[in-house]
Amino acid sequence: MLDDKIRQIIDGCKSAIEWAKCARDIGEAKVKFLGKSGALTLLLKELKNVPPDEKPIVGKRLNDVRAELEAALERAEAEFAKREREERIKAETLDVTLSKRATGYGALHPLTIVKNDIVNIFIGMGFEVKDGPEIEHKYYNFTALNIPEDHPSRDSADTFYIGDEMLLRTQTSAVQAHVMEQQKPPIRILCPGKVYRPDDDATHSPMFHQIEGLVVDEHLTISDLMGVLGEFAKKFFSPETKIRLRPSYFPFTEPSVEVDLSCAMCGGKGCRLCKGTGWLELLGAGIVNPAVLECSGIDSTKYSGFAFGMGVERAAMVKYGIPDMRLLFDNDIRYLKQFR
Ligand code: PHE
Numbered sequence: 001m002l003d004d005k006i007r008q009i010i011d012g013c014k015s016a017i018e019w020a021k022c023a024r025d026i027g028e029a030k031v032k033f034l035g036k037s038g039a040l041t042l043l044l045k046e047l048k049n050v051p052p053d054e055k056p057i058v059g060k061r062l063n064d065v066r067a068e069l070e071a072a073l074e075r076a077e078a079e080f081a082k083r084e085r086e087e088r089i090k091a092e093t094l095d096v097t098l099s100k101r102a103t104g105y106g107a108l109h110p111l112t113i114v115k116n117d118i119v120n121i122f123i124g125m126g127f128e129v130k131d132g133p134e135i136e137h138k139y140y141n142f143t144a145l146n147i148p149e150d151h152p153s154r155d156s157a158d159t160f161y162i163g164d165e166m167l168l169r170t171q172t173s174a175v176q177a178h179v180m181e182q183q184k185p186p187i188r189i190l191c192p193g194k195v196y197r198p199d200d201d202a203t204h205s206p207m208f209h210q211i212e213g214l215v216v217d218e219h220l221t222i223s224d225l226m227g228v229l230g231e232f233a234k235k236f237f238s239p240e241t242k243i244r245l246r247p248s249y250f251p252f253t254e255p256s257v258e259v260d261l262s263c264a265m266c267g268g269k270g271c272r273l274c275k276g277t278g279w280l281e282l283l284g285a286g287i288v289n290p291a292v293l294e295c296s297g298i299d300s301t302k303y304s305g306f307a308f309g310m311g312v313e314r315a316a317m318v319k320y321g322i323p324d325m326r327l328l329f330d331n332d333i334r335y336l337k338q339f340r
Contacts, residue, residue, distance in 0.1 A: 002043075002050075002058065006065055009039050013069045023080035030073050040066055110339040111209060111328055114316040115192050118211055121235045125228060127190040127213065132175035134168060134194055141169050144177035145252040146291045160196050160206075168196035172212035173252060173309055176288075179214065180296035185303045187216040192312070202324045209312035216288065216298065216305035222255070225285055225306040229259055233282075237264050237319065244279060253286025253307060265321060273321055280318050283310035 016029035033039050043062060050058050108116075119129060132140075142154055152158065153170065160168040175191040183189075191212040200206055215224070226245065233241040241261055248258040261282050263274035270276040285308035290300035313325050320339065322328065327335055 005043055006061070009033060009043065010065060010069070012039070014072065017072060017076045020076060020080070023077055023084060026073055026077040026080060030077075033069060034066065034073070040069065105340075107337050107340040109328075109336060110316050110320065110322075111312055113339060114319060115209065115211070115312050117236060118232075118310075118312070118315065119190060119192055121232055122190045122213065124235075125231065127188050130175060130179055130189045130191045132169070132172070132178050132191060132193065134196070135162060135166055136169040136174050137165055138167055140177050141167060141171065141174040144292065144295050145173055146289050146295070147251045151251065158197060160198060169193075170197050171195055171309060172210040173307065175212055176214050176252070176292070176307065177296050180216070180293070180298055185216045185218070185298060185305075187214060187305070189214050202326065203317075205313065205325055205329060208325075210309050211312060213308045214288070214305060215307070216293070216303055218303055220287075220304045220306055222257075222287055222306070225257075225287070225308070228306075229283075229285065229308060233261050236315070237261060240267065242268075248284060248286070250284060250286055252289050252292050253284075254289045256284065256286035259283045259285055259308070261318070264318075273318075282314065282318065283308050285309070 013033045020026050159170050172191045172193050179189055194207055195210050196207050230243050233243050244260045245257040248256045250256040259282055260279040262268045263278050263280050265271050265273040268278040270278045274280050288305035288307050293300040
């Protein structure tokens, strides 16, 4: 009877070891057979029912079985632990000879490239970069720039208003008065930034970028303006590039000019890019209207200045021959990455 029970325990424990798949299975077998309420432990408790003269023999027998099973379980557990450790090490091994997965390199957006190029050229000529707010008071966007109350550009069809007083600036010229309020001449600043106008077609976007230049000092004339912009054109496009001035009108400059570049694609002979004229429109400029200087507290009998404003998208389109401005905003990586 007792012998049968012992046999059952030995067989049960050995087959548990045989069927175990991991160290945890062995741990469970340990509890099941040798634990506090394990099968063998329970059997040991029955020892008190054994007649006194048989007790030593049965006791020894049970202890031997216990030692034997304990040793078998420990061996199996150690074996599993070793195998699991080896497997983990194998799984965690890095194959340093494996070739890497291809990753794309990032690139600057063509507008950023062109903006940086333009800014760097002017920095080289001693200009300082200034920032201004995109949400602007109408005073800075219009009034301080000598733009009359009834000027059509103030109309809500041409300007995004935020309430009655504030608007999204329509031109980086709005930074001029901010700078002149804070800084006394000589002033030589460049202001790149976003501007907003309610236009949307192949050559206009409701948000676009401008770069404003303002120079205020004694004895400045239109030939200083021509010298600076002529130098810029040569550096930005090619050493052969020439500029041409055409009369224009802006309330904040007098006289005002439109500055054209000789077409880099055809060298001035006339082509598709310049629409046969040999010239490309690039920017607006002029001699700062004395009324603008006075409005910002600068003595216009002592100082004069020149200003210019160019579209960054326009400059990029001219430089790279991009036919449609929307290509710059569609964010098609295949298109954009060719400018790297
Ligand atoms: N602000 C003008 C525009 O947006 C450009 C300009 C700037 C003209 C400075 C003259 C002087 O069209």
